[in-house]
Amino acid sequence: ENKLLMMLTELIHTSDDSCEVSFKDALVFDSKQVTSGSRTQENGVWERRKALPAEMISRNNFSVWNILKKCIGMELSKIAMPVVFNEPLSFLQRISEYMEHTHLIHKACSLSDSIERMQVVAAFAVSAVASQWERTGKPFNPLLGETYELTREEEGYRLISEQVSHHPPISAFHAQSLKQEFEFHGSIYPKLKFWGKSVEAEPKGTMTLELLKHKEAYTWTNPMCCVHNIILGKLWIEQYGTVEIVNHSTGDKCVLNFKPCGMFGKELHRVEGHIQDKSKKKRRVIYGKWTECMYSVDPKVYEANKKADKKSGGESKKLKQEHSTESEEADEMPEVQETVTVIPGSALLWRITPRPAHSAQMYNFTSFAMTLNELEPGMERLLAPTDCRLRPDIKAMENGDIDTASTEKERLEEKQRAARKERSKDEEEWSTRWFQLGTNPHTGAEDWLYTGGYFDRSYTDCPNIY
Template sequence: MESNDQKQSGGLFSSIASSFSNFSIAMNKSVNGLLGYEGLEVINPEGGSAEEEAQRGQWKQEDRDSYWKMMHKYIGSDITSMVTLPVFIFEPMTMIQKVAEIMEYCHLLDLADECEDPYMRLVYASSWAISVYCAYQRTWKPFNPILGETYEMVNHDGITFISEQVSHHPPMSAGHAENEHFIYDVTSKLKTKFLGNSVDVYPVGRTRVTLKKDGVVLDLVPPPTKVNNLIFGRMWVDSPGEMVMTNMTTGERTVLYFQPCGWLGAGRYEVDGYVYNAAEEPKILMTGKWNKSMSYQPCDLEGEPLSGTELKEVWSAAGTSESDKFQYTHFAHKINSFDTAPKKLLATDSRLRPDRFALENGDLSKAGAEKSSLEERQRAERRNREEKAQQFTPRWFSVSGEVTPTPWGDLEVYEYNGKYDEHRAAIDGSDCIEEADVKSIEFNPWQFGNVSAE
């Protein structure tokens, strides 16, 4: 495990800068000169030939050329909602479905709730927070939700889950999940910085977990993420920096450091850190890889493992099939499935989006057309709303009035208003409709009427 000084001096390309700077400059010039993109960085974290990697990127050469001509003017900008992207870089899932994906390993929160040891409670909860990063290996982009779009999930570990797109400019979503052990609430807002062949993503959000047994509240601050090789080369994701989970009730916290990916993949995926008591003394060390597993071991006040103890695994990632184009786990497939949908699914649900459904069926032409149609109808509804001086109001979440600071800017917090529980109770008490009828529901997130493209 690294010292604090080492951690503070680390950066995504620190090993390149310190040990391979001259070679890195030469390699960049060679590769970028070859493709006509002087000044863009190309690295291959898996090793091998960088030029070969750049040439066999996900996009065709003509696609890269036209995309670069469009995108270079945005360098240094936040492109969260500025740019329309081609459908062939998407996966058949929306951003608010990705919010639900953090529930894949929610059994760890059940264990945290049942745990009497305050430090082990944070081991379980922190491992749950790390588990979602497995999904970040998927470099396909999820669809941006339409304003008012929702996602519902049931039939998974007793959870009721609802998320909603609560704002379009800036893009913001809110989510709420609950079972007998925990309550999960999130307000999510992404801030980006486009850097040419990469984009930095800053999670300007707030995540809170309430464990029901003792009523403790856990607050999560995740690290930023960097998406590399947007224009050419094999796209890959890194999340260098600190993740902090704090028990706001008693003061203990976990600080985990996500190692930056070094030259030829050195340190990629590695996470290590400690669970501290309220006096900032280390009690348990944690180590592992965010794409595979996490382990823990009791430690002394110097952070060294206690004699007579051993490293124990607390979480391991589910496997994916090599033949699966999008590298989905079984749970990720369930997110798109109607198996996890409740009775009488809301017409605003992401599963019903025609562009997402067409992409899932492999029809890129239809997916692109449907995506363009939805985006134009959203713009038309916005014009109509503004002309009539009407205000969009989320159904299941309300503005709390609280503005919370984050490392990347202040956040207006949305809170769950409880209305979905009332809606679900009324629906569950009625007769069930057939699954075929559920699939035939027309996607309709329009709060001010189904506005056709003008």
């Protein structure tokens, strides 16, 4: 039973913006303009869609093994995959899903205590990868120069991202509060490898969150991700590795351990860690699941609870049976325990938003993801011509037209190759439009930084990539 491949990355995920032009003011929210796929409320205000135009395309008749059998141990960024293994979003749009839980950033901005702020920033860092749960379709690789903007007046932010490099693939992003409360930015270089039964994704790149009112900057990197059962069995996703969040202003640090599933699946989806101040004193323990919720508790309460668990026979439940990892069979996903055991005295930091009932038929998208490729009324005349929403292959796939999607994907890839050859012949370097390579002022490392100007709406020198 052959299954799809997912080449995943993290997200991440976010984007950039600047200037004082209001996107909302430029839109015409007129019920006469609303297209047949959209709805209006009673007062005539346009409403975001709650489903994709068509259900997910079946992958049952496609064999990923024919493509991947020669690729074991290789990086996958240079391997062209059939469009049927994709989901109808660009990776730039996937990055913007970091912003689904922007309310956590607003919450952090409102808190006066730095440890409390760190708790909420840690919850935001975990929430940023939550949308990847069960998302086993591969996002479309962005074309060089491709952009994506996301403006959400009601959530108080706007974002811009750009594909700044093709080999290696690097996506730069910058999001900004409309009230100058925060900036969230970075760049992601996803390294993906195929290991026989699984695809491993390392989302190289640093996330930077600046809380402007508090004059604080936090940085972290996202965990590793593994998609199991690429060839045989049911696909499932695991996040693992250590995420270290540093507050460069106070010296506070949060160390989060995304636990690997383990031999018997006991640790599947679990995240556990602690916050320490600059003197390395442990101030809070953070625990939960990246697929569900995160809590914070006093370290002494946590340790006392741990000891009580051991006394009540936790250690006597050790499993003696050995499990072979060399099996040719599928890596069965362990049974998921639906809830996190809450320690008395814990504070809830974040809980995932339930997915819509029809999510499984819509590429396992969240409600937020459903809206990302939608053209709002009046938007098309304002977008940069390089915006993902204007990509014909993604639009065709979203509409359920797999043949057009495949034809257009091949055409765009060929057009990109021809442009690269032309530049090489003329000895021209590719020039990025909205970001430039510089130094992250907080880490001192190389980073892609937003240069501003996108929201001036002057796109005359944008490349013709579609």
